[in-house]
Amino acid sequence: MFEIIKKELERSSIFKDESKLFPDYVPEYLPHRSEQLRALARIFRVLIDRPGSVSQKALLIGPVGTGKTAVSKRFGIEFEKYAKEKGIVIRYVHVNCHKDRRLFLVMRRIASEISPAIPNRGLAPQEMMHVVKQVLDDKDWYALVALDEADYLIRYSEDEALYDLLRITEEYVEDKQRFSFILIMRDTSVLPALDASITSVLMHNIVKFEPYTSEQIHDIIEQRAELAFKEGAVSSEALKLIADIAGVDMGGPGDARYALELLWRAGKYAENESATLVTPDHVRRAKRDIHPSLRMDLVGDLTKHEKLLLLAIARALKRTQRAYVPVGVVEREYRLVCEEWGERPRRHTQVWSYVQNLKKVGIISTRISGPGYRGKTTLISFQDAPTNVIEKYVEEVLRRETGR
Ligand SMILES: Nc1ncnc2c1ncn2[C@@H]1O[C@H](COP(=O)(O)OP(=O)(O)OP(=O)(O)O)[C@@H](O)[C@H]1O
Numbered sequence: 001m002f003e004i005i006k007k008e009l010e011r012s013s014i015f016k017d018e019s020k021l022f023p024d025y026v027p028e029y030l031p032h033r034s035e036q037l038r039a040l041a042r043i044f045r046v047l048i049d050r051p052g053s054v055s056q057k058a059l060l061i062g063p064v065g066t067g068k069t070a071v072s073k074r075f076g077i078e079f080e081k082y083a084k085e086k087g088i089v090i091r092y093v094h095v096n097c098h099k100d101r102r103l104f105l106v107m108r109r110i111a112s113e114i115s116p117a118i119p120n121r122g123l124a125p126q127e128m129m130h131v132v133k134q135v136l137d138d139k140d141w142y143a144l145v146a147l148d149e150a151d152y153l154i155r156y157s158e159d160e161a162l163y164d165l166l167r168i169t170e171e172y173v174e175d176k177q178r179f180s181f182i183l184i185m186r187d188t189s190v191l192p193a194l195d196a197s198i199t200s201v202l203m204h205n206i207v208k209f210e211p212y213t214s215e216q217i218h219d220i221i222e223q224r225a226e227l228a229f230k231e232g233a234v235s236s237e238a239l240k241l242i243a244d245i246a247g248v249d250m251g252g253p254g255d256a257r258y259a260l261e262l263l264w265r266a267g268k269y270a271e272n273e274s275a276t277l278v279t280p281d282h283v284r285r286a287k288r289d290i291h292p293s294l295r296m297d298l299v300g301d302l303t304k305h306e307k308l309l310l311l312a313i314a315r316a317l318k319r320t321q322r323a324y325v326p327v328g329v330v331e332r333e334y335r336l337v338c339e340e341w342g343e344r345p346r347r348h349t350q351v352w353s354y355v356q357n358l359k360k361v362g363i364i365s366t367r368i369s370g371p372g373y374r375g376k377t378t379l380i381s382f383q384d385a386p387t388n389v390i391e392k393y394v395e396e397v398l399r400r401e402t403g404r
């Protein structure tokens with residue numbers, strides 16, 4: 001009986017499987033990315049033709065939401081499969097360097113994916129790499145490691161973290177090469193920080209991702225709509241409108257993630273009204289409530305207190321109606337926000353490190369006060385999303401996480 005009631009209560013007027021629109025879902029087929037998949041196959045075929053002969057490296061470059069992560073993951077899945085048919089074991093490991101910002105965290109991720117038996121404490125990154133290498137040697141496996149958002153590792157980790165990781169393979173010139181890498185970044189601005197010997201290899205194996213046009217976005221969201229929504233639940237006009245909002249040729253960002261989030265949110269609004277059709281009006285509302293620079297996964301990856309601080313910044317900016325607010329005002333607001341969410345406020349130095357991180361990930365910008373302020377103080381502002389959009393957004397994420 002419970003099941004019948006539960007099923008009825010959970011029935012959606014709109015969705016068949018909402019999760020098909022979430023950022024971590026990797027579609028089976030990626031429209032308009034065959035070129036990039038072919039390029040990866042060409043670059044890494046040497047691992048199949050002559051296993052162990054080289055440590056191959058590729059560089060995926062392209063702006064936000066152009067399919068770099070999706071293409072890399074799909075390639076990893078298919079390449080493992082193909083290698084297996086040829087009797088070669090290749091283990092694809094996807095590491096998000098924005099989440100695991102330090103070399104030892106990255107190493108720990110690689111180690112735990114390759115073998116859960118490797119102890120994850122008490123080993124320095126280099127030692128851990130050697131242990132992983134040993135496991136690969138023993139089993140005669142190869143690792144294809146994708147370092148997603150690798151620029152974080154160059155910018156914010158200890159010196160030369162990425163360099164150490166890539167160069168580690170050179171220590172085993174006599175042995176079989178067990179590690180190959182896919183580096184994923186938004187642009188090439190951090191590359192000069194790497195050693196020339198590495199950049200020259202990478203520059204030979206660049207795979208570029210261009211922003212999507214509205215026609216391409218249309219193909220992408222149409223395919224996802226079929227998986228996520230009930231048949232006929234999304235009007236073709238709604239899909240067209242999303243494609244036009246997001247397409248680079250129509251002045252949009254060319255960002256498929258933004259388009260998918262518009263689609264998901266429009267679906268949620270329709271569902272809340274118990275409507276059976278997603279209309280252009282739902283899309284317009286969705287557009288009003290999100291901003292391309294505020295990414296679901298980006299805010300989701302912040303720690304709880306970083307989220308609370310973000311909320312505090314939004315409120316302080318909204319209340320004062322100024323372009324910038326001093327960090328002191330933000331901190332007072334933060335304490336109120338903590339009270340509201342039943343959290344103990346962190347100390348000043350900790351809060352300061354949250355400010356630095358929000359700046360690093362590009363959600364806020366800061367500057368030092370000039371005339372009109374007493375003494376020197378740090379002023380905080382948002383890059384470009386409106387304050388009320390951020391406020392609502394973070395509240396929603398916090399509510400979802402805390403179940404309130
Ligand atoms: N060609 C495509 N076909 C189907 N879905 C796509 C395609 N390109 C991107 N997507 C989807 O759009 C979303 C964003 O793509 P992805 O995460 O791969 O972007 P990205 O280039 O890694 O962006 P970022 O630089 O922000 O990490 C994902 O949900 C992904 O599945």
Ligand SMILES: [Mg+2]
Pocket residue numbers: 068069070148
């Ligand atoms: Mg990505």
